[in-house]
Amino acid sequence: MKKLVLGFLVSLTFTACDIQIDSPFDLDGEKVYIIKEGAHESNRTPKPFDKKAMSFAAKFDKSAIYETQIEENQADINKLLGFSDCNNHHQDNSARFGWRWYNEQLEIHAYCYVNGNRTIKYITSVSLDQMNDYKIEIVDNKYVFTVNNTVRVEVNKNANCSGGINYMLFPYFGGDETAPHDISVTVHMD
Structure with missing residues (x-):
C-alpha cells in the first residue's frame, strides 16, 4: 500500500508541474518560440555554434504588435536569432537580427556587438504572418545580414578574433521592459 501511495504521489508531482520548454510546438522542423508576458526570453537550452553563417526562415504573428509602458522604449530593439563570436560573451562580440514594432510596422535590424x-542598422520591414528568409554570414571581417535574399547590410566585426567556442542567441524581448503579453515567433532553421 505504501508503494502504491508513493507511486501516486510521485506521478501527481510530475503531472502537476508546468514545465516550459524552448519549443512547445515543433512541427516539421519549425519551432515556435514563445516569450511569456512579463519575461525577456523563452526558456532554452544553450546551444553551441561553430559556423560562419546562420540561415533560417521566421514568421511573426499579430503578437509582435505591442506598445511599451514608457513611450521612448518603443524604439528599443528586440532580438530574433544570431550567435556570439570570438569566443566571447554576446555583449562583447555577436551578430543577430533585431526587430521592433515601430511606426505601425515590423522593422528588422542588424544588431551587433x-x-x-x-551597432544597430535598419535592414527592412516585413509583413506579419509571412515567412521571411534571414541570413547572417561572416565575410572578410564583416557580418553580412540578408533578408529575403535581396536586402543586405554589413557591419564590421572584430578583425582580431580567431573564432573559438560560440553559442546561439535566441528570441529576446527588450531593452528595459519585459514582454507586455505573450509573443510568439515561428522559426524554421535551414
Missing part, C-alpha cells in the same frame, strides 16, 4: 560596442 563588436569589442563591447553596440
Whole structure:
C-alpha cells in the first residue's frame, strides 16, 4: 500500500508541474518560440555554434504588435536569432537580427556587438504572418545580414578574433521592459 501511495504521489508531482520548454510546438522542423508576458526570453537550452553563417526562415504573428509602458522604449530593439563570436560573451562580440514594432510596422535590424560596442542598422520591414528568409554570414571581417535574399547590410566585426567556442542567441524581448503579453515567433532553421 505504501508503494502504491508513493507511486501516486510521485506521478501527481510530475503531472502537476508546468514545465516550459524552448519549443512547445515543433512541427516539421519549425519551432515556435514563445516569450511569456512579463519575461525577456523563452526558456532554452544553450546551444553551441561553430559556423560562419546562420540561415533560417521566421514568421511573426499579430503578437509582435505591442506598445511599451514608457513611450521612448518603443524604439528599443528586440532580438530574433544570431550567435556570439570570438569566443566571447554576446555583449562583447555577436551578430543577430533585431526587430521592433515601430511606426505601425515590423522593422528588422542588424544588431551587433563588436569589442563591447553596440551597432544597430535598419535592414527592412516585413509583413506579419509571412515567412521571411534571414541570413547572417561572416565575410572578410564583416557580418553580412540578408533578408529575403535581396536586402543586405554589413557591419564590421572584430578583425582580431580567431573564432573559438560560440553559442546561439535566441528570441529576446527588450531593452528595459519585459514582454507586455505573450509573443510568439515561428522559426524554421535551414
